[in-house]
Amino acid sequence: MEKSVRVLAAAVLGTASVYAVVLTFRQLYKHFKTQSRKRQKRKRTNLEIHLISTPEEWQNQLVMLTEHLKIMKVVGLDCEWVSDHTTGHRSQVALLQMATTSGLCLLVRLCHMGSMIPQTLKDVLADPSILKVGVAVKDDGKKLTKDYGMVVQGCVDLRHLLTRVRHKYKCDASLQGLAEGVLGVTMDKRREIRCSDWEAHTLSAEQVAYAAADGQVGVDVFTKLVLTKLTGGDPGDLVWSMEGVDLEDVRRLARAMCQGIVDIGYRHSGTPRRTQTSAKQTEKPGIEKGRAYSARARPLYHNCQLQAPDGQPLCTCDIRKAEWYIEKQLGDKVCDMPLTVRLRFEPSGRPESESNYYLQEKENVCVVCGNDDTYTRKFVVPQEYRKYFPPLLKDHRSHDVLLLCPPCHQVSSNHDAILRQELAVECDAPIDSGPGCRSVQNQDLMKIRSAAKALTLSRAQIPEARVNVLEKTLMDFYGVTSLTDDLLETAIIMDTRIFNSDYVPHGKKVVEHFKQKAELWAFERRWRKNFVETMKPQFLPPLWSIEHHHNGVQSTH
The missing domain is CATH 1.10.287 (Helix Hairpins)
Known part of the structure; x- marks a missing residue:
């Protein structure tokens, strides 16, 4: 070169x-x-592809699939369907692709089975212990549920998994991008094949190869990411051969890496998907149009477990924190599902009983409507107040951090604004006007800026006597005997605001008000009650309560 x-x-x-x-x-x-x-x-050469069009053909391949799943309970899953290019209407899923880590690829022609889909196929898809991996695999599962009533569980989006390999691979978020960036192979994504007739009586050789690659690349990317984590570097051809690797270690690590991201949809940070349903939701009364909330790209709850040195459960935490304790040799991994870490040091406090909110596993869904597609954090007690709380209450704010979908979040924020106004009056704590402002306009400086603007923009229309007064005002202020264009320009762009020495933030003043009355807990309770009464949440985490106290709970962080 x-x-x-x-x-x-x-x-x-x-x-x-x-x-x-x-x-x-x-x-x-x-x-x-x-x-x-x-x-x-570097492409896989040991592919074994089977086209399945009848229940009998499925049953014949089920035994082989079962044997492959004994090696790794993971399948790459993808779907193909026919779309009307004029209307954009999607037909039912025509082809279901499932591929194993060892090269078996089953192409199930659902469009030819109709209502005769075998129960054993439904059981495989519904088994949460069999991971279904791919890009937007949860969306494919929803299509199968809508079209055929098949429940799909155990879905893992590869883009979630990619973030757990310390960003070693930088690539596009599509399956084609992952294939190129992670595996180093180029997929054939020609439109004439991708958008071909998947309901045809006989699939062409190119269609079969394309469909098999979509399923197989997904599971190979999954394997490569797990082996990269296991070996600490590029595992090379281990993805296809797996020679010299302890499969039990691979299985355990695979489960640990998927902790908290199973059956979780993926959305790019700040770009929640715009669907027909969400468009209708944003037209609900009370939703402020034009206000945007950034949907989370990753789940909030990973439900990893922290234990005291004697094995007593302490709390749940996210996977990064759990891995941090292990990497810093502050804890030891006990098991992979769920990822459990036993601390090597005595924590500063322990839960008083097992019926503790911080020990419960929590779902990544909107607590109001149950939407599990996109969501963002909701601070039940807003941060503008919480940040002035005593340290114990600030450290244990997670009880009052819930998940809401963007439409519900907007509605809740509108209700919060009403309570804020009530508190502003009740506590004599203005929000954004009057003596409550962080800065105020200085009248003398405003006169200087106004004089400069008048002389620059309207000198010809101003009487000479007035011009002399304006010039003298500016010269006295700057201590000069003549005015220049630069000086006038400086005066025009000057900042006329000054810091208000009497300013006390609204949040601080409200919190101080309730502190003095020894009613800080009542203040927390008031916000929780407001949230429950205005939003009527149906999917709150177990043991979440309006009456929640932090007494007896200490931080292990």
């Missing part, structure tokens, strides 16, 4: 012949072709 670059540089500089230029491009072409061949050689 270096030689090619040198020859090309020489040609461009005019020190080589035309022949050398031609030779250079041939060498470059040969180099890239060789590199491409090397990359293609």
